[in-house]
Amino acid sequence: MSKNNKLVAPFLKWVGGKRQLMPSIVKLLPKNIKELNYIEPFIGGGAVFFHLQPKNAIINDFNKELVNVYKIIKNNLPELIIDLKKHENKPDYFYKIRSLDRTEEFNELTPVERASRVIYLNKTCFNGLYRVNNAGEFNAPFGRYKNPNIVNEPTLKAVNKYLNSNNIIVMNGDYEDVLTKANENSFVYLDPPYHPISESSNFTGYIQGGWDIFDQTRLRDACNELDKKGIKFLLSNSSAPIIRDLYDKYKITTVKANRAINSNGANRGAIDEFLIRNYE
Known part of the structure; x- marks a missing residue:
């Protein structure tokens, strides 16, 4: 990657945006991240993608209007x-x-x-x-x-130039279809709909139908497949106990994030989230 353009940044505000967690995420990225093909199956607002500005990437989302x-x-x-x-x-x-x-x-x-x-x-x-x-x-x-x-x-023009100056493939579909394109030279960043800590914090309204524990388990199984193939992945999720249980064989780092989407105002503010990875 050449020197990044600060104008290349998210153009939409998206639930669970990662801009505030960027220092923690960057700290956990593989040391050879610049040599790897970047894959992000749940692109959302693209905070991590635009921060890294990889030369070779596949981005995807299930939301066809977003894509x-x-x-x-x-x-x-x-x-x-x-x-x-x-x-x-x-x-x-x-x-x-x-x-x-x-x-x-x-x-x-x-x-x-x-x-x-x-x-x-x-x-x-x-x-x-x-x-x-x-x-x-x-x-x-x-x-x-x-x-x-x-x-x-300024941001739209910078993003347009970045997307057209690099090898960026934009897809719309199920994340598993995108993961079939990953190999040992890939790095996968996964930012799925978070599992709720409580009923009042359950917000998956940016994807029709939402996500449940079966979706989270299916994603964990997909991560196990990546791990078997020697493909490095980093995953963000809530600090719900079930998420810790699902990924107990991987390295789990707890970080603080400020979230303002809880229906109960008293529960807004800094909360724990997990960053989960399969590499040192």
């Missing part, structure tokens, strides 16, 4: 910027745009318009989070921010 945003920024940035500039920071307009995924009109939107909608809603909704209900409909309320940065041209 569409990455593809449009890479391939159709001028059209995206034009479309973003049409949006208004007004409640009536916000709810009109938010409601599109409940209508037939949504299917008529172009990929550029869909990407523009996701960025607009993310920048203007309450708490700046992507959240959908079980029907896959965006349901975060209007945020009432005075001057949201809907069109962050």
Whole structure:
């Protein structure tokens, strides 16, 4: 990797973003990380990916609307910027745009318009989070921010240049399909939906249907397969006891993170999270 461009940064706020944990994550990365092909199957906001800025990478997410945003920024940035500039920071307009995924009109939107909608809603909704209900409909309320940065041209242009100047493959699908592309020259960073510490902290609204213990166990089995093949992985998750049990044969580091998505305000603040790896 050459010297990183600080403007290459997340363009969306995403649940469980890793920017605040970056020092802890960087400390645990393999010493030869620069020589490895980077794979991130749950890209989300991409904080770790954009921090590392690898030359060779595969990024993926199950959320097709999110992946569409990455593809449009890479391939159709001028059209995206034009479309973003049409949006208004007004409640009536916000709810009109938010409601599109409940209508037939949504299917008529172009990929550029869909990407523009996701960025607009993310920048203007309450708490700046992507959240959908079980029907896959965006349901975060209007945020009432005075001057949201809907069109962050410097960051979008820097991300566009980075994605096009390097060998970056963008995928949309199940994480196991992506993991089949990993080999001994790969490093895999996994940031799945976290297992809840308690019922009030259960937030998996950025993926339709959410995740449960069966999904967490399936992911652990996939990590075991990576380990058998000698592929290095680092995984983030909550400090729930079941996560410690699932990964008890691996190295588990406890770190502190500030999270503000708990429905109980008294439970917001610094909490323990796990960083789990299969290498020294």
